[in-house]
Amino acid sequence: MKRIKITDEVKGTFKNNWNFCVGTERMGIALQKEYLDTLEFVRKAINFKYIRGHGLLHDDTAIYREYEIGGEIKPFYNFTYIDRIFDSFLERGLKPFVELGFMPSKLASGDQTVFYWKGNVTPPKDYDKWKGLIQALVNHFIDRYGIEEVLQWPFEVWNEPNLDIFWKDADKAEYFKLYRVTAFAIKEIHKGLQVGGPAICGGADHWIEDFLRFCHKETVPVDFVSRHLYSSKQPKLQTHELVYQDLAEPEDMLKELKAVRELINASPFPGLPFHITEYNTSYTPLNPVHDTCLNAAYLARIISEAGDIVDSFSYWTFSDVFEELDVPRAQFHGGFGLVALNNIPKPTYHMFSFFEKMGRYILYRDESMLVTRKSDQTVTITAWNPEMTKGEDFSKDISIELVLQDGEYFIKRNTVNEQYGNPWHAWIQMGRPRFPVKKAVETLREIARPRVDYDKLSCTGNKLLLELTLSKNEVTFLEISRIKEESETYYRLDDSMIPGY
Template sequence: MNKIKISDKVTGSFRDNWNFCVGTERMGIALQKEYQDTLEFVQKAINFKYIRGHGLFHDDTAIYREYEIDGEMKPFYNFTYIDRIFDSFLEKGLKPFVELGFMPSQLASGGQTVFYWKGNVTPPKDYDKWKNLIQALIKHFISRYGIEEVLQWPFEVWNEPNLKVFWKDADESEYFKLYKVSATAIKEINKDLQVGGPAICGGADYWIKDFLEFCKRENVPVDFVSRHLYSAHMPKLQTHEFCYQDLKEPEEMLKELQTVRQMIDNSPFPHLPFHITEYNTSYNPLNPVHDTCLNAAYLARIISEAGDIVDSFSYWTFSDVFEEADVPRAQFHGGFGLVALNNIPKPTFHMFSFFEQMGKDILYRDENMLATRKADGTVTITAWNPVMEKGDHFNMDFSLELNLPKGEYFINRTIVNETHGNPWRTWIQMGRPRFPGKKQVEILRNAARPMVISERVSCTDEILLLEFTQSKNEVSFIEIIPVADETNTYYKLDDSLIPGY
C-alpha cells in the first residue's frame, strides 16, 4: 500500500509545455479528410498549441518548381497547397512549428530519398536557389498571415541530419552550411524571426555541442536548440509489418534531457530554449507498443516531469493517418498516433486528455502520480502504473490523505487500463481485422471509452481519505470537486417512491 499525504500547500507549478506541440505526418497528407477530422477531434480534447511535420518542400506540396524560360531553368513558387494546409491548422488553434525540409527534387543535388513517399534528403545543388526559396516562402507567410503571427512560428532547419537516412552521409559540415544559409536568409527578412536546430535524434549529442560552437564561431543566429527523444532499444524482430523492441526505463528519458540541458547551459549560448520536437517510446511506426495501455502509462511520467527540464516536447504523432512505412496495412499496425485509423482513440490519447484537465498548482508529485489544484479549488490527480513485465499480478494500491476544507465532495475517477479504454484488445478479440467494417468500427469506438466511477464522500475533520487500486498499465484521472448540493430546491423529492430504488 502506497500511503501518501497530500497537503494543501503548493509545491510547484505544472507547466503547460507538454502540449506545446504535436507531430504530424508530412504536410501534403494534411489534405486528406480523415486527417483533418482526426486533428479537430484531438484539438477539442487536448488543445495543442503548435504542430510540426516533415515534407514542407516535398514535391506533393508543389511549393518549388522549375521551368525553362528563354533557355534557362527558373524557379516558380506555388503556395496553393501550403496555404490550404496552414489555414486549416490556424483555424483549429494550431500554429506551425515549421520544419524546413526535405529537398524539392528539382533543387536536389542527388537522388537519395527516405520513406514510402520518397522525401529527398540531399543538399541543394544551388544554395542561392535554396536561400531564395526560404525567403520567398517566409515573405509569403508574412503577406498572408501578418508579421505578428509569423514571429510566433519557430523555424527548424531540417530533421535528424545526424542520420545518413535523413541527410546524405550525415555530413555535419554540410548541415552547418545548410543551417547558416537558412538562418541568415530568415534573419535578413526580420531579425526577430525564430530559427534553430539541429533537430538530431538521441545518441549524437556531440552534434549539439559542435552546432552551438559553430554558430558562435561563425556568428550564425540561433534562437533555440531542438532534439528528439525515444526510449526503444534496437529491434528484437523486424518484419515488413511489425517491429518489436524493449524499452528503457522512463527515468532514462528524463536523464537524457537533463544531460542535454546541461550541455546547452555550458555552451556559448547557455540560455537558449530547448525543444524536443519529437518523442515517443519507439521510433518505429510499426511497433505495436504505440497501440497499448503501456504506452500511455509509460509516458505519463514524462509528461509530468519533463516540463521542468525542457521548454517544450512534441508527441510524435497525433494520428495514424501516416505513411512513412507505406499506407497503413491494418486498423492497428503499431502507428505513432494518439488516434488510430477510423478516428478511434488509443489509451495514450486519453492519458493526454487527463493531463489537459489538470490544474497549475502542484500539491504532490512522484514517479507514479501528479496531484494539482485548479483555480476553482478542484483537486485533480493523474496516476499511472506502467508494467513492462509479463503477467497480470502487478496492481498498485494507494491510500491518500488530502488536506481539504470540511464538506461534501464528489469524486469522479476516469480509468484507462487493459480492460477499459483499450480498443487494441477488442480488435485482437475480433480476430485482428485489417480493414474493419462499419459495425466493427462502431464496436471499437465504444471499446475506446474509459470507465468512469463516481462517489460522494464527506470530509469532517479536514482530512479526506481516498483509497484506490491501479491495475497493470492503468492510467486514472481523479477529480475531487466540492459539492454544491441543490437537493432541497426540489419540490416533494422522494427517491424512495422509485421502484427498485
C-alpha cells in the same frame, strides 16, 4: 500499500510545455479528409498549440518548381497547397512549428531519398536558389498571415541530419552550411523571426555541442535548440509489417533531457530554449507498443516531469494517417498516432486528455502520480502504473489522505487499463481484422471510451481519504470537487416515492 498524505501547500506549477506541440505526418497528407477529421477530434480534447511535420518542401506540396523561360531555367514558387494546409491548421487553433525540408527534386544535388513517399535528403545543388526559396516562402507566409503571426512560428532547419538516411552522408559541415544560409536568409527578412536546430536524434549530443560552437564562432543566428527523444532499444524481431523492441526505463528519458539541458547551459548560449520536436517510446511506426495501455502509462511520467526541463516536447504523432513506411496495412499496425485509423482513440490519447484536465498548482508529485489544484479549488489526480514485466499480478494499492475543507465531495474517476479504453485488445479479440467493417469500427470506438466511476465522500477533520487500486498499465484520472447541496430547494422532495429506488 502505498500511503500518501497531501496537504494544501502548493509545491510548484505544472507547466503546460507538454501540450505546446504535436507531431504529424508530412505536410502533403494534411490534404486528406480523415487526417483533418482526426486533427479536429484531437484538438477539441487536447489543447496543443503547435504542429510539426516533415515534407514541407517535398514535391507533393509543389512549392518549388523550375521552368525554362527565354532559354533560362527559373524558379517558380507555388503556394496553392501549403496555403490550404496551413489554413487548416490555423483554423483549428494550431500554429505551425515549421520544419524546413526535404529538398525539392529540382533543387536537389542527388537522388537519395527516404520513406515510402521519397523525401530527398541531399543538399541543394545551388545555395542561392535555396536561399531564394526560403525567403520566398517566408515572405509569402508574412503576406498571407501577417508578421505578428509568423513571428510566433519557430523555423527548424532540417530533420535528424546526424543520420545518413535523413542527410546525405550525415555530413556535419554540409549541414552547418545549410543552417548558416537558411538562418541568415530568414533573419534578413525580420530579425525577430525564430530559427534553430539541429533537430538531431538521441545518442549524438556532440552534434549539439559542435552546432552551438559553430553558431558562436561564426556569429550565426540561433534562437532555440531542437532534439528528438525515443526510449526503444534495438529490435528483437523485425518483419515487413511489425517491429518488436524493449524499452529503457522512463527515468532514462528524463536523464537524457537533463544532460542536454546542462550541455546547453554550459555552451556559449546558456538558457537557450530547448525543444524536443519528436518523442515517443519506439522510433518506428510498426511497433505495436504504441497501441497499448503500456505506452500511455509509460509516458505519463514524462508528461508529468519533463516540462520542468525542456521548453516543449512534441508527441510523435497525433494520428495513424501516416505513410513513412507505406500506406498502413491494418486497423492497428503499431502506428505512432494518439488516434488509430477510423478515428479510434488509443489509451495514450486518453492519458493526454487526462493531463489536459489537470490544474496549474502542484500539491504532490512522484514517479507514479501528479496531484494538482485548479483555481476553483477542484483537486485533480492523474496516476499511472506501467509494468513491462510479463504476467498479470501487478496491481498497486494507494491510500491518499487529502487535506480539504470539511464537507461533502463528488469524486469522478476516468480509467484506462487493459480492460477499459483499450480498443487494440478488443481488435485482437475480434480476430485482428485488417480492414474492419463499419459495425466493427463503431464497436471499437465504443470500447475505446474510458471507464467512468463516481462517488460521494465526506471530509471530516479536514481529512478526505481515497483508496485506489491501479491495475497493470493503468492510467486513471480523478476530479474531486466540493458539493454545493441544493436538495432542500426542491418542494416536498422524497426519493422514497420512486418505485424501486
